[in-house]
Amino acid sequence: MARSDILVGVEVGTSKVCAVVGETGREGTLRILGVGSAPSRGVRKGEIVDIAIATECVHDALADAETNSDAEIGSVSVAVTGSHIRSFNSRGAILIPSERFEIDEEDVSEVAVKAREVNIPTENAFLHSIIQHYYVDGQDGVLNPIGMVGRRLEADYHIIHGVKTRLQNTLRCIRENGVQLDEVVVNSLASAQAVLDQHQKDLGAVVIDMGGGVTDYIVYENGAVRHSGVLAVGGDHISNDISLGLRIPLTRAEKLKVEEGSTVLGQGTPGEMIVLKNDAGFSGKEVEREMLNTIIHARVREMFELIRKGIESEIPLHLLGAGVVLTGGCSLIKGIKDVAESVFDLPVSLAREAGVSGPKSVLNNPQYSTAIGLIKFTQALRAEEEDPGLFGSVLQKIGGIFRRKG
Amino acid sequence: MISYPRSEAGEPASVQALVLGLGNAGVHLVDRLTMSGIAEAEFIALNTDAQSLASSITQTKIALGQKVTRGLGTGGDPEVGYEAAQESLGEIRSALEGAQIVFLCTGLGGGTGSGVAPVIAESAREAGAIVISIVTSPFSFEGKRRSAQAREGLAGVAEFSHAVLHFENDRMSELASPRAGIEETFSISDNFLGSAVISLLEILRGGAPLPVGLADVLSVLGGGSAAALFGRGEATGDNRAHEALERALKSPLLDRGRLLAESHAIISHISGPASLSFAEVAAIMRELGKHVADTAQLFLGVTTLRDTNSPVTVTLVGNYAAGDLDAQPVVEHHAERPAPRQRPTFAAPAPQHEETESAPAPRPRHTPAPVVEEPAPLFSDSTEEPAEEVPEAAPAPVPTPPPAARPVAAREHRAPAAPKPQPQPAGPPTAPKVKQETLQFESVARGRFEKSEPTIVEGEDLDVPTFLRMRGKTR
Numbered sequence: 001m002a003r004s005d006i007l008v009g010v011e012v013g014t015s016k017v018c019a020v021v022g023e024t025g026r027e028g029t030l031r032i033l034g035v036g037s038a039p040s041r042g043v044r045k046g047e048i049v050d051i052a053i054a055t056e057c058v059h060d061a062l063a064d065a066e067t068n069s070d071a072e073i074g075s076v077s078v079a080v081t082g083s084h085i086r087s088f089n090s091r092g093a094i095l096i097p098s099e100r101f102e103i104d105e106e107d108v109s110e111v112a113v114k115a116r117e118v119n120i121p122t123e124n125a126f127l128h129s130i131i132q133h134y135y136v137d138g139q140d141g142v143l144n145p146i147g148m149v150g151r152r153l154e155a156d157y158h159i160i161h162g163v164k165t166r167l168q169n170t171l172r173c174i175r176e177n178g179v180q181l182d183e184v185v186v187n188s189l190a191s192a193q194a195v196l197d198q199h200q201k202d203l204g205a206v207v208i209d210m211g212g213g214v215t216d217y218i219v220y221e222n223g224a225v226r227h228s229g230v231l232a233v234g235g236d237h238i239s240n241d242i243s244l245g246l247r248i249p250l251t252r253a254e255k256l257k258v259e260e261g262s263t264v265l266g267q268g269t270p271g272e273m274i275v276l277k278n279d280a281g282f283s284g285k286e287v288e289r290e291m292l293n294t295i296i297h298a299r300v301r302e303m304f305e306l307i308r309k310g311i312e313s314e315i316p317l318h319l320l321g322a323g324v325v326l327t328g329g330c331s332l333i334k335g336i337k338d339v340a341e342s343v344f345d346l347p348v349s350l351a352r353e354a355g356v357s358g359p360k361s362v363l364n365n366p367q368y369s370t371a372i373g374l375i376k377f378t379q380a381l382r383a384e385e386e387d388p389g390l391f392g393s394v395l396q397k398i399g400g401i402f403r404r405k406g
Numbered sequence: 407m408i409s410y411p412r413s414e415a416g417e418p419a420s421v422q423a424l425v426l427g428l429g430n431a432g433v434h435l436v437d438r439l440t441m442s443g444i445a446e447a448e449f450i451a452l453n454t455d456a457q458s459l460a461s462s463i464t465q466t467k468i469a470l471g472q473k474v475t476r477g478l479g480t481g482g483d484p485e486v487g488y489e490a491a492q493e494s495l496g497e498i499r500s501a502l503e504g505a506q507i508v509f510l511c512t513g514l515g516g517g518t519g520s521g522v523a524p525v526i527a528e529s530a531r532e533a534g535a536i537v538i539s540i541v542t543s544p545f546s547f548e549g550k551r552r553s554a555q556a557r558e559g560l561a562g563v564a565e566f567s568h569a570v571l572h573f574e575n576d577r578m579s580e581l582a583s584p585r586a587g588i589e590e591t592f593s594i595s596d597n598f599l600g601s602a603v604i605s606l607l608e609i610l611r612g613g614a615p616l617p618v619g620l621a622d623v624l625s626v627l628g629g630g631s632a633a634a635l636f637g638r639g640e641a642t643g644d645n646r647a648h649e650a651l652e653r654a655l656k657s658p659l660l661d662r663g664r665l666l667a668e669s670h671a672i673i674s675h676i677s678g679p680a681s682l683s684f685a686e687v688a689a690i691m692r693e694l695g696k697h698v699a700d701t702a703q704l705f706l707g708v709t710t711l712r713d714t715n716s717p718v719t720v721t722l723v724g725n726y727a728a729g730d731l732d733a734q735p736v737v738e739h740h741a742e743r744p745a746p747r748q749r750p751t752f753a754a755p756a757p758q759h760e761e762t763e764s765a766p767a768p769r770p771r772h773t774p775a776p777v778v779e780e781p782a783p784l785f786s787d788s789t790e791e792p793a794e795e796v797p798e799a800a801p802a803p804v805p806t807p808p809p810a811a812r813p814v815a816a817r818e819h820r821a822p823a824a825p826k827p828q829p830q831p832a833g834p835p836t837a838p839k840v841k842q843e844t845l846q847f848e849s850v851a852r853g854r855f856e857k858s859e860p861t862i863v864e865g866e867d868l869d870v871p872t873f874l875r876m877r878g879k880t881r
Contacts, residue, residue: 044858083861232861233868240853241871250854298872306863 006033007182008065008076009190009374012054012170014213014236015329016040017061019076020362020371021069024379032358035368036065045232046081046187046214048169055176062177075180077374080127080170081187081214083232085162089132089314090115093154101149103136108146108153115157125164127186132156132224141222158225160186183378187370188216188228193380194373195325195351196220204315205322206344207351208307209370210330212236217307219315227314231306235330238299245295246287252276256292262334263297265290300336304343320346327351327366423447423607424505424535427464428523430455431513431542431596436464438600447509447607450501452526454490454518455479468501470494470522480517484555487521498526502533507610507620509603510537510563514556515544524562531566536620538627539567540602542595545575569627571602571636571723602636605721609675609707618673618707626671626705627725635660635669635724640717646678647686650720651693660722666697669724677709678718690720 010019018037022030038060042050066073092115096103116129134142136150145153167184174181191209192201201220209216212235219227238261243253260274268289278284311317323346326336331350340348351366356376362368425447427436433451440449440463451464456477459467469477471490480486491498502508508530512519523539530537541563543556564570575595586594609618637660639653660666674694676687687708698704702724852860855869862868866875 044855045861049858083859231863231868236854237869237871240855240869241873244853244871245873295871295873298876302868302872306868 006071006073007375007378008073008179009079009371009378010058010061010076010174011079011187011190011370011374012043012048012058012173013040013211013370014043014046014234015211016367017054017057018368018371019061019065019073020368020375021065021071021073022356022358022372022375022379023071024375024382028379028383030356030372030376030379032356032362032372033071034065034067034069034359035362035371036061036063036068038064040212044213045083045234045236046211046230047084047166048173051169051172054169055173058173059177062179073179075182076174077183077185077190077378078170078174078181079185079187079190079370079374080162080167081211081216081230082162082166083214083230084166085127085160085186085230086120086124087158087160087228088118089156089226090118090159091154091156092117093152096151096153098151101151103145103148103150103153105146108134108155111153111155112157115155116159118159120159120161121163123163123165124161125167126159126161127167127184128158128160128189130158130160130189130225132158132226133222158228160189160228162186183374183381185374185377186216186228187211187214188218188230189225190373190377191216191327191351191370192218192220192225192373193376194356194369195327196322198223200322200325203322204320206307206311206320206324206346208304208324208326208328208331208340210234210303210326210328211370212329215303215307215328215330217311219311219320221315221319227311229307229310231303231310233299233303233306234328238296238330238333241295241299242292246285246291248276248285248287249282252279252282256287257296257333260289260292261296262293263300263339264335265293265297268293296333297339300330300333300339301343304340308343317344317346323347323349325349325351327369329367331366422504422506423509423610424502424507425449425509425511425603426452426526426530428452428510428512428526429516429518430458431516431519431599432511433458433462433464434596435511435599435603437462438596439603440464442600442604448505452498452518452522453479454487454522466501468494468497470498470518480521482552482555483517484521484559485517487517487519488525489521490518491522491525495525495529498529499533502526502530502535505530505533505535508535508537509606510539510567511541511599511603512539513542513544514559514563515548515552516555520555520559520562523559524566527563527566531568536569536624537567538569538571538606538623539563540571540573540599540606542573542575542599569624571606571627573599573602573636598636601638602723605636605638605675605723608677608709609673609721609723611709615710616706616708618675618705622673622705622707623723625703626673626723635665635672635722637722638719640719642715642717646718647690647720648693650676650718651690654720654722655697657722666694666702666722666724667699669698669702671703671705672698672722672724673705673707675707675709675721675723676718677711677716677721679714679716680710680712681714682708682710682718686718694722 005024006021007024008019008021011017016037017040018035020035021033023033024030038057040054040057042048042053042057048054062073092111092113094107094111094114096107112129112131116126120126133140133156134145135154136142136145136148137152142148171181171184188207188209192207195207196205202223204221206217206219213232214234215231217229217231218225235257239250239254239257242248242257243250246253248256256274256276270290272289273286274289274292276285276287308317324340324344326340326348327350330336337348337350351369352364356363356372425436425439427433427449430453433453436449436451439447448466449464450466450468451459451462452468452470453459454470454475454477456469459469471493474486474490474493480490510523510527510530512523514520514523519541523541527537527539541560543560544552546553560570560572606623609623610620637654637657639650639656641649641653643649666672674691676682676690691706852867852869860867860869
């Protein structure tokens with residue numbers, strides 16, 4: 001192991017900051033030692049709007065994680081998200097010099113650079129270039145071209161980029177707390193590491209991470225990232241809808257969503273009322289259950305429909321055999337699976353982190369999947385570094401996620 | 407003048423108002439009105455209690471359910487009242503025949519009021535009359551059972567009435583001083599009811615120069631709300647306009663004018679001698695405007711009387727959703743049901759398009775179901791026939807020479823409580839803006855995201871609640 005075998009993933013979310021401390025084993029196993037979380041302030045729609053407060057929240061979460069895991073946190077991987085993050089697929093191509101035919105590592109890194117020779121806005125920075133496929137002399141589906149013989153090497157990359165300054169804010173929150181940064185990973189990519197196994201990635205799957213402020217999604221097909229996106233709508237919007245629709249304070253709307261919220265329509269007794277007890281500054285109220293569910297249903301359905309449109313523009317849905325995996329705090333809403341099934345017309349499952357051991361309460365909570373995914377992602381990168389034969393080291397620096405064999 | 411084409415006679419009679427006093431309270435009221443000498447109305451006293459009828463001075467009396475009750479009253483049981491009504495149904499129907507406007511006055515809560523009133527309202531409606539119910543609900547100290555019966559009765563009455571003017575006795579008690587005798591209090595309450603009937607008759611009688619139409623009255627009172635706002639003030643002298651309005655506003659039913667702000671439609675009727683000046687009317691309306699919500703519809707009627715000594719009278723009639731007070735939520739719920747119910751109002755052959763609507767006439771009681779599928783054209787039918795287009799409204803059947811005839815029946819729609827799109831022309835009153843629980847906040851719909859960067863996808867602001875945007879699309 002290059003550095004410590006303690007890895008920490010931090011997600012600065014809209015509703016909370018959570019830090020997960022994990023320990024990697026020699027065989028690539030991962031055990032969660034502990035988690036820390038703190039309610040988040042100063043974050044809107046996944047982006048930091050008040051850096052001082054957000055830094056404090058990160059500090060609280062890290063301190064909590066240290067206490068719970070009994071480990072010292074020196075460096076962390078952090079997840080970023082926000083509506084500014086964009087992605088596209090790009091193909092790079094190079095000709096192998098005629099004096100040699102065997103493709104070597106340099107060629108692979110060169111083609112990666114070529115693929116990134118695309119116009120992105122100047123204020124943007126590359127976050128990830130993720131290899132999808134290689135083509136050698138037009139031959140499709142090459143997994144590892146190194147050592148192969150050919151004249152022409154092409155590569156499809158999925159490129160994710162975002163606005164530099166906006167990304168910097170999140171990173172500053174971490175640095176201000178005196179910890180090092182290991183990796184910066186897009187939310188959806190991290191979540192996918194936690195909730196998808198290799199088999200699902202090969203079959204084709206969508207991961208939808210429904211957070212408080214934003215919903216991240218990523219599409220895998222043939223084991224590679226095919227598409228990813230960020231929809232700046234999340235659980236906060238649902239609470240806001242409830243608050244506006246039923247005319248109750250936002251905090252009560254939030255509580256009502258968590259306790260009673262459901263997307264199932266027409267199941268309850270007609271006219272069934274939910275009694276909200278009075279509270280300081282709130283005189284109590286009765287709200288109709290069907291009304292509540294209608295509001296939630298409308299929002300959730302719309303979110304899925306927008307995501308579906310985004311995915312369909314890239315890839316036909318029926319190619320995604322493993323279906324949709326929902327994660328994130330919002331996926332805890334009752335009946336959300338049925339809505340997703342009806343929108344996507346695909347099998348839908350709720351996330352269960354695979355290949356991780358640790359406290360059950362953490363693993364079963366989809367709110368932690370991004371942070372756990374961060375650890376797995378970092379772990380995978382570390383494994384690549386130890387085995388530099390697979391790809392060139394330059395490629396690794398870019399922060400690509402690598403196709404694992406098998 | 408509201409006149410009505412009589413089916414056979416063909417003479418433009420003035421409005422044939424029939425005032426029914428039902429039950430002890432109703433009989434009292436009718437007696438009082440008879441004594442006050444209103445010529446335009448015909449009065450009938452109906453009761454199960456023979457004694458009460460015997461002492462009544464009203465000309466026409468109907469003893470209900472003589473077999474069922476043996477003339478002893480219902481003993482406070484609406485079931486008995488209902489049976490009595492069924493027994494005397496024939497008599498009731500023949501009495502209602504030919505009536506155009508029926509004022510059904512009763513005190514709810516007792517057996518006769520709660521049991522019989524819905525039956526009469528239904529019969530009157532079947533007879534083709536406009537039914538305006540003026541009812542009181544009992545004092546709360548009269549017991550919960552009585553209140554419950556009153557609520558049921560009110561729901562029944564509301565189902566068949568075109569308009570309900572509902573007075574809560576609890577509020578009426580404020581009319582009398584606390585030390586007033588019980589009889590005095592009741593009689594003040596009766597008086598008040600009486601003046602409500604008189605006022606309504608006056609309003610409906612309309613007249614120059616600025617009449618209030620029946621449709622306006624129905625639109626104000628037919629909103630499905632449960633409690634009435636009513637105030638009436640008279641004054642003479644130099645400052646008569648101001649004083650009359652002051653007195654009208656002092657009515658406890660208006661809560662010193664405060665409740666006017668809650669009302670979504672208000673009729674303000676001003677009558678006075680020919681010397682009533684435009685400035686005075688304008689002053690009254692200006693003053694009134696301060697008490698009325700900006701969104702409320704205001705119907706102004708002005709009548710000048712020949713009698714030069716008559717006082718200036720300001721009458722305010724409105725309705726507010728009872729849910730605003732905690733008074734009678736159940737009533738409000740029930741009262742909404744009948745709202746969009748449509749009935750043919752012409753007993754005599756009506757214009758064809760009206761006739762087609764009359765097919766589902768004999769509806770069973772308590773059927774809210776057909777309410778939803780109310781054919782929309784009916785609304786336009788019934789409202790696009792304003793006063794002037796008489797030939798359109800009443801073409802064939804009778805050679806009616808209607809000089810200023812208003813096709814009263816054509817206006818008989820009741821404004822539904824649900825915010826339903828109504829194809830109404832601009833002139834006649836539109837449905838009153840009904841207070842509803844949700845969805846009135848297009849302008850401030852972003853809530854907590856007000857200050858954050860908007861999320862615009864495909865031209866839609868996703869920060870605005872989805873259900874709001876969907877509603878906008880389906881509209």
